[in-house]
Amino acid sequence: MNETDKIQILKDILFEDDSVYIQKITSRLEALEDSFSDKVKFSSKVEPIILHQLNEFKTSIPQTLGPTITEALKVEIKKNxxxxxxxxxxxxxxxxxxxxxxxxxxxxxxxxxxxxxxxxxxxxxxxxxxxxxxxxxxxxxxxxxxxxxxxxxxxxxxxxxxxxxxxxxxxxxxxxxxxxxxxxxxxxxxxxxxxxxxxxxxxxxxxxxxxxxxxxxxxxxxxxxxxxxxxxxxxxxxxxxxxxxxxxxxxxxxxxxxxxxxxxxxx
The missing domain is CATH 3.30.450.70 (Beta-Lactamase)
Structure with a gap:
């Protein structure tokens, strides 16, 4: 057994838990990459979030943007x-x-x-x-x-x-x-x-x-x-x-x- 093999055996013993953890991370990254590349899978996950945000935005417009829009209109009307x-x-x-x-x-x-x-x-x-x-x-x-x-x-x-x-x-x-x-x-x-x-x-x-x-x-x-x-x-x-x-x-x-x-x- 040469020196390289000995080092590899030592790594396997010392970093066994880390190796399993790295493998899990790799699997998750591969799953995420698969989801991003597949439009159907990506849309099914993103669309509900977007729709929820849009509904909240429409509900909050009168309170958040209403005064700003009104003020902007007043300024534009005065200018023109x-x-x-x-x-x-x-x-x-x-x-x-x-x-x-x-x-x-x-x-x-x-x-x-x-x-x-x-x-x-x-x-x-x-x-x-x-x-x-x-x-x-x-x-x-x-x-x-x-x-x-x-x-x-x-x-x-x-x-x-x-x-x-x-x-x-x-x-x-x-x-x-x-x-x-x-x-x-x-x-x-x-x-x-x-x-x-x-x-x-x-x-x-x-x-x-x-x-x-x-x-x-x-x-x-x-x-x-x-x-x-x-x-x-x-x-x-x-x-x-x-x-x-x-x-x-x-x-x-x-x-x-x-x-x-x-x-x-x-x-």
Whole structure:
């Protein structure tokens, strides 16, 4: 027996317990390696832990992240106040208009109930409905022109027109001057000029944070006409500001958007 064999026998005697322990560790490491390499086995062990953590995270969000998110939103709203107002204005405007429209509808139904007998009398005495329809058609409101104008500068951003008109740049400047003069003269906070009566035309003005929209209307300007005009403006402006690149859109592109929204619109 040589020296090497003697040393090996001595090792086996002295480190017998350690050898068994090392063998166990080796077996466990091999089992772990097998689990990591097998996706099914690995998923079965990890997924329950992840799902448990996610459920705890969802439950704790209001307490842990809620205040942080709220504070972050406040900061962002302060930084980008104009963009937030422009984004919310059309949505809030529609909500308010729906509520008002419902209230007006209920009032109209009550009035019709009171005036029902008078309507029958008119029918008995032969007032022609056909004549009324012709008169209503002649007096119907029509959109003649739409202008999108920058509030601060009075510059024309885009426009749509049914017919040839005078210089649109001049019109936008004139409307901006009139609007600013009236609003400054009355000095009423958060109030804007909404309507200019110009002979056979009514000019409906709708203000936003950075722009205002002027819709020139011919014919009868009624509450229904005003509501319909506002709906069209809100729809256009909401689509307009949804575009990330709206600030850099060319006038021709916005002109096309105005035409799509207002060209065939009925009031």
């Amino acid at each position: 106040k104009d963009e937030v107002v422009d984004a919310l204005y059309p949505v809030l405007g529609k909500m308010i208009k729906k509520y008002i429209a419902q209230e007006i509808k209920m009032l109209s139904e009550k009035i019709n109930e009171r005036l029902g007998f008078k309507g029958k009398v008119r029918y008995w005495f032969g007032i022609s409905r056909e004549k009324e329809e012709i008169i209503e058609e002649l007096a119907a409101a029509h959109i003649e022109q739409v202008l999108l104008i920058e509030k601060e500068s009075g510059l024309l951003k885009a426009s749509y027109s049914q017919t040839e008109t005078i210089d649109e740049e001049m019109i936008s400047g004139m409307l901006t001057a009139i609007k600013s003069f009236v609003e400054d003269a009355f000095s009423q906070k958060n109030q804007s000029l909404e309507l200019i009566d110009y002979e056979l035309y009514q000019i409906h003005l709708q203000s936003f944070q950075k722009y205002f929209v002027a819709v020139i209307i011919s014919g009868s300007y009624t509450i229904h006409t005003k509501n319909k005009t506002q709906d069209l403006i809100f729809d256009f402006y909401e689509d307009f500001t949804k575009k990330d690149e709206y600030k850099s859109l060319s006038p021709d592109s916005i002109n096309q958007e105005l035409a799509k929204k207002f060209a065939n619109a009925s009031l």
